Amino acid sequence: MKELPIILKLKGELAELQVEMTQELPARLEEARAHGDLRENAEYDAAKNRQGLVRARMAQIRDRLADLSMYDPSRIPRDRVSYGSRVSVEDADSGDETEYHIVFPEEVERGTPTISIGSPIGQALLNKAVGDAVTVQTPNGRKNMEILDLTTLHDSEDGEPGA
Numbered sequence: 001m002k003e004l005p006i007i008l009k010l011k012g013e014l015a016e017l018q019v020e021m022t023q024e025l026p027a028r029l030e031e032a033r034a035h036g037d038l039r040e041n042a043e044y045d046a047a048k049n050r051q052g053l054v055r056a057r058m059a060q061i062r063d064r065l066a067d068l069s070m071y072d073p074s075r076i077p078r079d080r081v082s083y084g085s086r087v088s089v090e091d092a093d094s095g096d097e098t099e100y101h102i103v104f105p106e107e108v109e110r111g112t113p114t115i116s117i118g119s120p121i122g123q124a125l126l127n128k129a130v131g132d133a134v135t136v137q138t139p140n141g142r143k144n145m146e147i148l149d150l151t152t153l154h155d156s157e158d159g160e161p162g163a
Contacts, residue, residue, distance in 0.1 A: 004083075004084075005084075006068060006106055006107055007065065010061050010064060010068070014065070017057060017058050017061070020054055025051050025054065029044065029048070073153065076152065076153050076154065077127070077152065078152055078154050078155075079150075079152070080126075080127050080128060080150075080152075081125045081126055081127060081129070081147070082126065082127070082153070083103065084101075084152065085101070085102045085125075085150060085151065085152050085153065086099060086100070086102075087100050087149070088149035089125075089134070089146065089147055090145060090146050091143065091144070092144035097148065098113075100113055100115045100121065100122075100125070101114045101115065102115060102117055102126075103117065104116070104117055120138055121138065123136075128147055129150065130148065131147060134147065
């Protein structure tokens with residue numbers, strides 16, 4: 001199995017930030033220095049501030065990658081809801097069907113059916129199987145759902161959630 005998609009995404013972001021930190025920002029700082037007095041140089045201040053933000057984000061990504069490196073894809077269940085699963089559920093009260101893609105918080109995208117593994121619904125669905133009933137407290141009240149269908153990370157064509 002390939003690396004988890006979130007790991008690839010974070011490594012890509014880290015590589016882009018590394019280029020910015022080692023090539024683009026030094027060039028911007030040098031250009032700003034050439035303008036003279038650094039005490040009143042807005043370009044220099046902006047570049048230094050950006051440099052601090054990039055350093056902080058790089059440290060944050062490295063920490064998250066270290067955390068994710070302990071997540072073993074081979075231990076993801078093949079018959080229960082877990083990271084990377086697509087889950088179809090039916091609302092027991094309304095009969096409405098909804099599909100969720102269970103992902104890490106960094107992968108949630110507005111306007112898509114992605115849902116964080118740490119969200120109330122994500123937590124309620126974890127380790128459940130097709131046919132299981134799930135009750136979860138949401139901001140809009142208690143939801144009773146039944147799991148209708150499940151496609152795990154192992155079942156998807158390329159091993160990526162939502163694939």
